[in-house]
Amino acid sequence: MSGLERREAEARRLLLAGPRPPVPADLAARAAGQGRRLLRGRRFVRGAAWLLLVAAVVALCALTAVAGSSPGAAPPPPGW
Amino acid sequence: MRERRAAHERRRAREFESFVGGAGGRLLHAALLLTGEPAERAGAAESLLTAALARTYAAWDALRGEDPYDRARQELVAAYLRTARRHRRPRGGALDRLAPYERLVVVLRLYEGVAEEQTAACLGLPAERVRALCARAVTALLSPAGAPSAGRRRAAS
Numbered sequence: 001m002s003g004l005e006r007r008e009a010e011a012r013r014l015l016l017a018g019p020r021p022p023v024p025a026d027l028a029a030r031a032a033g034q035g036r037r038l039l040r041g042r043r044f045v046r047g048a049a050w051l052l053l054v055a056a057v058v059a060l061c062a063l064t065a066v067a068g069s070s071p072g073a074a075p076p077p078p079g080w
Numbered sequence: 081m082r083e084r085r086a087a088h089e090r091r092r093a094r095e096f097e098s099f100v101g102g103a104g105g106r107l108l109h110a111a112l113l114l115t116g117e118p119a120e121r122a123g124a125a126e127s128l129l130t131a132a133l134a135r136t137y138a139a140w141d142a143l144r145g146e147d148p149y150d151r152a153r154q155e156l157v158a159a160y161l162r163t164a165r166r167h168r169r170p171r172g173g174a175l176d177r178l179a180p181y182e183r184l185v186v187v188l189r190l191y192e193g194v195a196e197e198q199t200a201a202c203l204g205l206p207a208e209r210v211r212a213l214c215a216r217a218v219t220a221l222l223s224p225a226g227a228p229s230a231g232r233r234r235a236a237s
Contacts, residue, residue, distance in 0.1 A: 020119060031136075032097070034130060
């Protein structure tokens with residue numbers, strides 16, 4: 001075992017020997033609650049993004065239809 | 081459809097609860113070493129771990145065979161890196177004398193036993209830098225109390 005390895009092993013022992021904090025009883029429940037909120041938030045953002053995309057497509061279609069049928073876009077009558 | 085989703089969520093919550101029951105103690109100890117708090121006042125370590133576990137819960141369905149412990153540890157490292165500046169000042173814990181990155185390397189390499197290359201990939205550092213940080217941290221840890229590490233000395237000056 002090299003000097004560095006021995007020192008690392010000693011430091012590891014020091015870390016593992018330290019006092020362990022008590023785990024709060026509601027840790028899993030709190031984390032799961034926060035995780036569910038995170039998922040809900042992500043779902044909401046995804047839903048809003050889809051809605052925005054659909055609205056943009058509909059608006060574009062409507063705009064194209066209106067521009068296509070408006071008299072301004074029609075070819076000029078013959079003779080002009 | 082709704083019933084199936086509810087059953088799925090219940091199963092996920094059950095699996096998550098048993099995972100936290102088994103790994104919570106070790107992860108909280110790792111978080112405590114990172115924040116540098118004493119064991120009896122582990123408030124920052126608890127909130128760090130809760131945030132990391134919440135992200136693990138949110139990714140639970142997408143783990144697909146990946147070890148949830150590895151994911152939780154990764155999230156813990158990411159949460160710590162986001163807030164590392166807050167943990168600079170001494171709080172009386174075991175790794176008090178180390179700078180944030182030195183604590184991270186010591187916890188991953190020595191406490192968790194993660195390989196050097198994997199630690200380097202996790203932290204986005206070259207492997208030589210990880211080795212140097214680890215050697216410096218070990219020297220500071222084993223030196224008599226009162227001698228700050230090179231990282232902290234430089235940060236203080």
